[in-house]
Amino acid sequence: MEWTDTRARRVLRRLFDAGVSSADPRRVLAAHLPERPKGRCVVVGAGKASALMAQAVEEAWPDVPLSGVVVTRYGHAAATRQVEVVEAAHPVPDENSERAARRILAAVQGLGPDDLVLALISGGGSSLLALPVEGVTLADKRAVNRLLLASGADIGLMNAVRRRLSAIKGGKLAAAAAPARLVTLAISDVPGDDPLTIASGPTVPVGAEEPDIGAFVARVAGDLPAHLVPLLAGSGGGTPREGGRLDYRLIATPVLALRAAAEAARAEGLTPVILGDALEGEARELGTAMAGIARSVRRHGEPAAPPAVLLSGGETTVSIGNGPAGRGGRNTAFLLGMLIALKGDPGIWALAGDTDGIDGTEDAAGAIVAPDSWQRALAAGLDPAAVLARHDSYSLFEAVGDLVVTGPTLTNVNDLRAILIAG
Structure with missing residues (x-):
């Protein structure tokens, strides 16, 4: 069957939807629940999927x-009967983030060994669960968060900084829940599925693996509130849980989403190649590299003969710097870098999107690049290189009608990129 533009777009969206569906809590959570408790069962949680x-x-x-109570992003609530759902701001916390954190800590107080705490943790929880340590204000945390988002720092370093300023992250929620049994059910949105990195690990004690944040603090010290510099430069950031083994259960992960997309690709007659679930680096640069791999598939049949699809996950970064910035997230920046490298090469389509349905702070999950996207951008009076330089990738894909809009998916297993090479 011929690979028309309509067919290629439909298949790419089908692969993306398959990856998202693999992380739907209603499909996967029940199999990971522990035995029912003898005593009380308190449900707490934070993240875009927590409701x-x-x-x-x-x-x-x-x-x-x-x-119990869970906190999620505005617009990401779900109907519950017994567990209260609070909505708060993401990616920069607001007053509801702090109020929710205090209520979650209060919910796990006074429990006994026969009681069970189910902690429901997913991506976005770090910003949504914002309880500053003594001497730090929510305004301080907001200022640090903005610096982190603009710095190009990877998610591990970001969350290490957040733990240092938090009274609930880095195992402190777990410590508050003792001596109750604590079971964490988590949806991973981070490269490597590190429990300490998912939502900054509110139920995970901090150990020797904590990233060194010294270089970051030194680099941004001039922009930090002065009283935070010694706090961030010191040690700490976590509290180990007293006694017992950490019971942390991953119910959905980026690699499982990629495998689901690969299965859907085979059903469409494509050869899937999973390049990895933890690809990181500057978004635009990864887009350029992926364009080269796609060309290799089309021209040489390596690493697979067409029709094939290259699948990858992970979390890239967009370093904005001090200049003015337009609109766009890491997925549209990735695709714009790819678009510039391909310049209309035939037979190659790509979709990149955030599985939570929101690429950065915009209202689209991501976008699609097609063989004619380059010409359509030029026809719209847009210079793709100039658009990328001013970090305005969203606006370009909006202008040519190639945004992928899903709305909130109420789950989050990071980004999913699919590059279809028809031949």
Whole structure:
């Protein structure tokens, strides 16, 4: 069957949707629940998927009395009967983020060894669960968060900084829940699925693997509130849980989403090549590199003969610097870098999107690049290189009608990129 533009776009969207569906809490959470508790069951959580995860717990345990509270991003709520859902700001925390963190800590107080705390953790939880340590204000945390988002720092370093300023992250929620049994059910949105990095690890004690944030602090010290510099430059950032083994269960991950997309690709007659679930680096540069691999497939049949699809996940970065910036997230920046490198090469389409449905702070999950995207951009009076230089990738894809809009998916297994090479 011929690979028309319509068919290629439909298949790419089908692969993306398959990856998102693999991380739907209503499909995957119940299999990871522990045995029912003898005592009380308190459900707490934070992240873009936490409300739907709480709903999935209620559906799986309709005969278990539940209480508790979870916090999710504005617009990401789901209907629950027993567990309260609070909405707060992301990626920069607001007052609801702090109020929710305090209420979550209060919910796990006074429990006994027969009680169970289910902690539902997913991407976005780090910003949504914002409780400053003594001597730090929410305004301080906002200022640091903005510096982090503009710095190009990877997610591990970002969350290490956030833990240093938090009274709930880095295992401090776990410490507050003792001596109750604590089971964490997590949806990973980070390269490597590191529990300490997912939402900054509120139930995970900090150990020797904590990233060194000294270089970052030195680089931005002039822009930091002065009283935060010694706090960030010191040691600390976590509290180990007293006694017991960490019971941390990953219910959905980026690699599982890529495998689901690969299965959907085979059903469409494509040869899938999973390049990895933890690709990082500057978004535009990765787009250039991926364009080269796609050309290799089309011209030489390496690393697979067409029709094929290159699948990858992970979290790239966009370093904005001090200049003015337009609109766009890491997925549209990746695609614009790829578009510039391909300049209309035939037979290559690509979709890149954030599985939570929001690429950065915009209202699209990502976008699609097609063989004619270069010419359509020029026809619209846009210089792709100049647009990329001013970090305005969203505006270009909006102008040519190639944005991918899903709305909030209520889950999050990071970015999913699919590059289809028809031949």
